[in-house]
Amino acid sequence: MPRAVIADQFGPPDTYALREYDPGQPGEGQLRVAIKAAGVSFVDVLTARGEYQFKPPLPYIPGSEYAGVVEAVGPGVTGFAPGDRVFGSGLGGIFAEAALFNAANVSKIPAGMGFAEAAVFPVNYQTAWHALVDRAAAKPGESLLVLGAAGGTGYAAVEVGKYLGLHVIASASSPEKQAAAKAGGADAVVTTGAADWRDQVKAANGGKDVDIVFDPVGGEATDLAFRTLGYGGRHLVIGFTGGLTALKTNLPLLKCASLVGVQMRGHALNRPEEAASNRVKVMELAAQGHFHPAIAAKFPLEDYVAAMELAFSGKAAGRVVLEMG
Template identity: 45%
Template sequence: MQAWFCDNPIGVDALQWREAPTPQPQAGQVLLAVKAASLNFPDLLIVENKYQFKPPLPFVPGSEFAGVVEAVGEGVTAFKPGDRVAALAGNGGFGSHAIVPADKLFPLPDAMSYEHGAAFAFTYGTSIHALLDRGRLKAGETVLVLGAAGGVGTAAVQIAKAAGARVIAAASSDEKCALCKEIGADETINYSSANLREALKALTGGKGPDVVYDPVGGDLAEPVFRSIAWRGRYLVIGFAGGGIPALPWNLALLKGADLVGVFWGDFVRREPAGFQRDMRQLGQWYAEGKVKPLVHQTLPMSDLHKAYAMMSGRQVIGKLVLTP
């Protein structure tokens, strides 16, 4: 097999493409031939030693991928060689083959391509868990999605619309805002040029959004929290903007608002039945055409450094997918 190995998590430049013996699956494991892998923000953090999960060295990054089962280990009965599957393994995707625990796999629907399979579960799983479970979103409520043109952002826009909400998509350029309109957003805000608080006030009649979906953090958090509706729910997804905000706690008191943490990875581990429920709902919406991964570009696996540079430079609308 061949893969991108991280021997020292000091950044993307330390990743090396090299050959290694193809491993054989042990009990409870599956050997997967990787057909497509997507790049997610945690894949950047993990090679910089900044992510919550720190795998033993050396490791192959790539948390989300899809492919074909080549072999199964002892005790694996849910999958067999030849099955098309998607994987949420935490790492291992940026290579030609990967060893994956069988409980980290799920069947790929016949109608779903490997590229869509590799770009689906992480962002859509995060967003449905955030909005419906943690955010208690109801039909008719207003959702503000920050970073709405990114991977989780585009998923959140589509899921909120599928759930019957009114969606305000906020992004950093007119081009990104136009894309958000195309995928279903009711209104958009370019927060690079507009006053975010004034725009939210105008678009909500002074009420503010009921639910805020925030994968950005940084300087946007406080003005948005000041704009949230009474009994609003502010969903903390991540900090792609680079900074972890420090909010005055009196803001939550004055608005009767909830500040809600969303840690999807641990949700999948701790509440597997809830994860399976969410994936069934997403599969139904996918079949109905209500959700569809937005693939910004498909690159060869050899261009991983370029893909990382595009992500860190905020040049990606939707998801980047890599293929062998």
């Protein structure tokens, strides 16, 4: 019987156990997928701990990104067949060897992309695309400062930014993370936490203020980064791995800059056609070789605790992946 990482109450990774779990056969509009790889993110672990902004029902199987092979097709589903290589995302239920998914939210893996890459592709790259194209209306030649540039969404923002013709400045805390960001195409790197960080950013942008900030970090970094913006700048709020912050409202006023929220779930619920179009677009670009997710470490499903702890630590220069068999 297939297995899943599951718990009857929220808590740290060692609260969870690997148990037998059979999701059953697919119903109307569903696919049963044998999961081959799953992305492990900070938010996945935060949710598993019961500390995210919404709490899913218990018992809970963590995870939000996967890639695998179709095992069975439910009634009313067209365009898929057993054996198809697919990927997608969901709200939990992913750290498992098999799961059921609505076919409308499943896509075929682009040729040449492996399961591990596909598992960490959709959420990160759709987020970066939505943020830069829809929310920031980025224009070629503008400058983009990416915080947490070696993290999942940060690295995706570096690659998407370069594709869009932006001057990309990557902020990362270690030489390993800076090297990862440079490999993704960053034009310049600056050292997160450095006393002269703002001076580094300005120098990296030719002495000018920045047009766009991509911020999945939050905390003290948000205030500092917002101050790097110029007239008409846009600060994209992606997440808050560093904690929440209280930005003084005089800063947007004085700089004539905007604080812009970015949330994939809200986008999918309120503008589903636009979200679907974005998904198709980033998949096309991946198939053309423009995007290549960075993977820092792979763990077998049995080592889910170590994988979750590494993802939660923020120390990985790239994404963490669980592999099932």
